[in-house]
Amino acid sequence: MIKVVSKIMINSSAKQVWNVISEIQRDPYFWKGMSRVRTTSKNGNALTRQVTLANSEKCLQKVILFPIEGIHIRWTRGMITGTKDIMITQIGTQTLLEVEMNYELHGIAQVRSRSISEELRDEAELAVHLVKEEIEKTQAFPTESRKQWADMIHE
Incomplete structure (x- = not known):
């Protein structure tokens, strides 16, 4: 069993974090593995999808979206089985984004379990940093109209 936990504080509201992570069709951007x-079925906040890993291995997932709280992903078939939970917690003006993965590896992946474990840890760290970067770069900065120095002379 491989267990990975990654956390990061994001200078944003939980709603803004949710808006980014709930676009699950963009997962390959954040999760480099x-x-x-490809979504195969959808029923309300639950869906089933096929995931193609970087090594071309295909896996199945069942995903449940919990608006503004998080996402529960169960890997049901393929070289990976287990769960990935993505949780959002508003703390003041910031949001804590947590990822917890509990995986079992199957087939040839078991032979490389140590290196795959390290790759999964790196992938989770990169994913939370990419989410943070995506959110914080798009936040509008307050601006005020600026005057030219020549305009201030005439006042």
Whole structure:
């Protein structure tokens, strides 16, 4: 069993964090171990999808979206089985983004379990940093109209 936990504080509201992470079709951008996702069925906040990993291995996931709280992902078939929980907690004006993965590896992946474990830790760290970067770079900075120095002379 591989367990990975990654956390980061984001200078934003939980709603803004949710708006980014809930666009799950963009997961390959944040999770570098995925190359493609394809939703196969959807029922309300629950969906099933096929995930193509970077090594071309195909896996199945069941995903449940909990608006503004997080996402629960169960890997059901493929070289990875287990869960990934992405949780959002508003703390004052900031939001704590946590990722917890509990995976079992199957097939040839078991042979490389130590290196895959390290890759998963790196992937989780990169993912939370990419989410933070995505959110904080898009926040509007307050601006005020500026005057030219020549305009101030005439006042």
